[in-house]
Amino acid sequence: MSAPTPALPRMRSWLFAPGDSERKMAKAADGAADIVLLDLEDSVAPDSKPAARAMVRDFLAAREDRRRLWVRVNPLSGGETLADLEAVMPAAPGGIMLPKAEGRTDVEALDAHLSRLESAHGIAAGQTRVAALVTETPRAMFRTGDYEGAPRLAAMSWGAEDLSSALGARVQFGPDGRYMPTFELARSLCLLGAAAAGVAPIETIQADFRDLEGLRERARTVRGQGYRGMLAIHPAQVEVINAAFTPGEEEIAHARKVIAAFAANPGAGTVGLDGAMLDRPHLALAHNLLADAGLEA
Secondary structure: OOOOOOOOOOOOEEEEEEOOOHHHHHHHHOOOOOEEEEEOOOOOOHHHHHHHHHHHHHHHHOOOOHHHEEEEOOOHHHOOHHHHHHHHHHHOOOEEEEOOOOOHHHHHHHHHHHHHHHHHOOOOOOOOEEEEEOOOOHHHHOOOOOOOOOOOEEEEEOOOHHHHHHHOOOOOEOOOOOEOHHHHHHHHHHHHHHHHHOOEEEEOOOOOOOOHHHHHHHHHHHHHHOOOEEEEOOHHHHHHHHHHOOOOHHHHHHHHHHHHHHHOOOOOOEEEEOOEEEEHHHHHHHHHHHHHOOOOO
């Protein structure tokens, strides 16, 4: 019998750190991010990738908190994914982020590589989890609903920069600062796809890392829409994201009241609470909120 898969860390904040900078990786890992993404893709120049792979492997091997240290590898379409995995898997990262994923078959292909490498390096089968970036190519946009049952999958996120490049789109944002319709569609498709797959939807980055008030508002907005966390590119963004995706005391108290109301009326499809009529979806939301807060019902 295989060992049970370790529990996932919280997923509010996912902080990228360039895999070719030991200083930046250490700063990220020593901070408050729930998950640190040691990056071998966009932040590393092509000629620097071999050295970065070795640096990431050595960095992981020296850390005790590898469960929250994940690696963003290069996309399967680029021919460098296997070299990334063979370099870093001996150090047992907590997970792998797969960029430019174009459906469940890509996650299944990654799973096959991970299963072989886990076995080769004495890592418990299935221990290495996966997050997929699911809207970075036009083809990927049509596959966001394909991920249900994908092996190892824990989270799905989206990206505007690579999609913008693929489209030849020079404008991502309207005059009001909101994403243009194509990119809002990508955000919505990621959210719907993650919900269908039963995994955590994670909001994409905010490139202007100095605008912390704008980040706070955006994080609160997407959390209200169903997102469970957000990608970050600078350590200063982490605390804002963590706070925005952490349920407040009033929310927690209300969730407990909802759960207690249904517990007091077993078998009821609806209950009354504080002058409102609640049904079973409200109960599910209450349980999800407590889970997000790391609390028992």
